[in-house]
Amino acid sequence: MTATASSPASLAADALASARRTLAIETQALQDLAGRLDDSFVAAVRMLLDCRGRVVVSGIGKSGHIARKIAATLASTGTPAFFVHSAEAVHGDLGMITADDLLVAISYSGTSVELLTVVPLVKRMGARLIAITGRPGSELAQLADVHLDASVAQEACPNNLAPTASTTAALALGDALAVACLAARGFGPEDFARSHPGGALGKRLLTHVSDVMRRGDAVPTVPVTASITEALLEITRKGMGMTAVVDGGRLVGIFTDGDLRRLIEREGDIRALTVDRGMTRDPRTIGPDALAVEAAALMDENRKNQLLVVDGDGALIGALHTHDLMAAKVL
Incomplete structure (x- = not known):
């Protein structure tokens, strides 16, 4: 495919139009997600709060990146959590998960082979499962103790292929879970500072x-x-x-x-x-x-x-x- 040069004015106009379209699509995806929240979200929060072990967040590909960030957010806001890559889980890292843990599995399609290999083994050992997918009828959603619907009407990618709006929705849903748990635990600024002693907030709240x-x-x-x-x-x-x-x-x-x-x-x-x-x-x-x-x-x-x-x-x-x-x- 041969690229054609664009004038500076044309490039600026196209870039701004593309950015505004992207943000509009992702904003709409978040608004739709907020409107769908129901008792399943409440049940997921209860499971997180009742977890006697640690919250294990897993995914692969772009969902893996989102899972890693959600685990970090949970851990820094009072919910002990860590990330396990789905592909690594089937090659030994499954041993990091115990019966007292709670698995949060993220896959937009709900058909990730790696996750579907791991989930039955995790459930067999007694751990519970929260699934975040965009397909309520998917196998992963059906296996979950609680399923959270993170579906989007369209991706921001003009080809409707690259995960964009869907990853934004999954990330926002993870943030919503973390903040709901934070509020339920009464996790305050000083608690946050103890998790971030090296940061600016830690210095402000821990220095006497x-x-x-x-x-x-x-x-x-x-x-x-x-x-x-x-x-x-x-x-x-x-x-x-x-x-x-x-x-x-x-x-x-x-x-x-x-x-x-x-x-x-x-x-x-x-x-x-x-x-x-x-x-x-x-x-x-x-x-x-x-x-x-x-x-x-x-x-x-x-x-x-x-x-x-x-x-x-x-x-x-x-x-x-x-x-x-x-x-x-x-x-």
Whole structure:
């Protein structure tokens, strides 16, 4: 077949028209799928929640790619799951499946030879089966304890051949199952973070103030009797744009660059003054066990770049700067 060159304008128009057609077909497929959801979906969710072992998701070809993603989504949202390739299952990986497990088999035609070889063996050992197919009358659908209909009116492929709308529907159905189980288990953000400790969300939800705060000599601190000059030297040395003001270890105030400017405007000559004349009393603070993201929200709410950390008795134990949160990838 000889390809003909298209003008840039023609190529752009054709590409956009094709993309819009694809998205329209796949959107319609999802709307149709939502309209078909019934008690079978509820039964599938119950089976997933009641599973005493692990959820094994299997498929081959494009359905295998979808199965792998569904297994990953289930596992990261509170439903222990893993993927087994259908072809590998008939060559030894079947040994990974136990009687306590639940098999989710995905095949649009419902006639995948590999799956139809595996399914009777899995059911014989006592495991249960959820099948996701586009053919309710298929052999796989008939073997299932619960069948979920993921059929589509047409593929987005102009030849109606390449799995496109059908794989989108199967993937969305898997997401719907995972999210329904997530909600039923009360799986919250902190649970999700524990499954993703290396990701940005994990850092935000698992990092506490005590993990990132400055401690000891790194915390700018002066006594309440210090002069303004002494306070300025401490601010300069520690590089946080402020110093905490303490009385016997107990936090009584904070003195910032902004406080300095306001004090000069008010008093003029400040060389003979002590820091308590210009400090902000009873500043905003946070505890060491609070999440770092809470500290970030408090700074943002009060339009501050620094935040002091105190224990339950009000004693100063640390300090935070927005740079610390950025370095920890909390911001």
